[in-house]
Amino acid sequence: MTPRQHHLRYLLAGGFHSLAWTEWGPADGVPIVCVHGLTRTGRDFDMLAAALAAQGRRVLCPDLPGRGASEWLPDPMLYTPPSYVVALAHLLARLDGPVDWVGTSLGGICGMMVAAGSGHPIRRLVLNDIGSRVPSSAADRIAAYIKLPRSFADIAALEAHLRQVHAPFGPLTDAQWRHLAETSARALPDGGLGLHYDPGLAVPFEQSPTGPVDLSMVWSRVGVPTLLIRGAESDILDAETAAEMATRPGVRLSVLPGIGHAPALMETGQIALVAEFLAGM
Numbered sequence: 347m348t349p350r351q352h353h354l355r356y357l358l359a360g361g362f363h364s365l366a367w368t369e370w371g372p373a374d375g376v377p378i379v380c381v382h383g384l385t386r387t388g389r390d391f392d393m394l395a396a397a398l399a400a401q402g403r404r405v406l407c408p409d410l411p412g413r414g415a416s417e418w419l420p421d422p423m424l425y426t427p428p429s430y431v432v433a434l435a436h437l438l439a440r441l442d443g444p445v446d447w448v449g450t451s452l453g454g455i456c457g458m459m460v461a462a463g464s465g466h467p468i469r470r471l472v473l474n475d476i477g478s479r480v481p482s483s484a485a486d487r488i489a490a491y492i493k494l495p496r497s498f499a500d501i502a503a504l505e506a507h508l509r510q511v512h513a514p515f516g517p518l519t520d521a522q523w524r525h526l527a528e529t530s531a532r533a534l535p536d537g538g539l540g541l542h543y544d545p546g547l548a549v550p551f552e553q554s555p556t557g558p559v560d561l562s563m564v565w566s567r568v569g570v571p572t573l574l575i576r577g578a579e580s581d582i583l584d585a586e587t588a589a590e591m592a593t594r595p596g597v598r599l600s601v602l603p604g605i606g607h608a609p610a611l612m613e614t615g616q617i618a619l620v621a622e623f624l625a626g627m
Contacts, residue, residue, distance in 0.1 A: 356436035366415035367408035371399030381453025387414035389529035412544035422546030462567035475608035480559035514606025577605035
């Protein structure tokens, strides 16, 4: 199955910018929007999207601003969840109807923010290793990682870096690691390779202390059926927070052993878990 590449223009902070997404499946399928994590791209969902598209779903996997094929923002202080939601709202407006949402980490934060709004279009929500609170130690770890400059001699070196940094994704095949590397690379002027995101993403973290992240007020306004996926070794979504969230009616918790932050949603069982939940009415 061949994905299709699209762009739209969205208005943010007095200027128009380009948002890119990869689309799978029939144009008349019920839409699923899949949103990636902090330093990743929509191409992380290729395997999940292909499987869902084979079931007749229309799957849209956007690159958040500053990542992948989406335009970098002129002011790095705009790299915050409210800005991402503005960009994604333009995509939702184009769909103009009910959607399901799969969000990994930052993508899940965006999903919660959308689902907390009155009149939102989300039918079912998958939160992949993100919850109503993020411990300070985990937030600091992410902030430290994103500040590191990265340049690689070739795709093998970039892949080796990803295997180390994203080892908590869980056991992936060699082909899956190479896919992540190839879709994470951008050419640098010196002939080397960089990661496919704007280094300016680090600026908001540099300008203010990270500290714990409290999304409990946002989560309190989310009322849609939710699949909460937790890597059993995750430092981002701790067991206490996940268990507390799962007490709410309509929330289903699935804990994946031997995985940290965040499950890659590439393994057959993980894909089946998401597909089964989204097939519900």
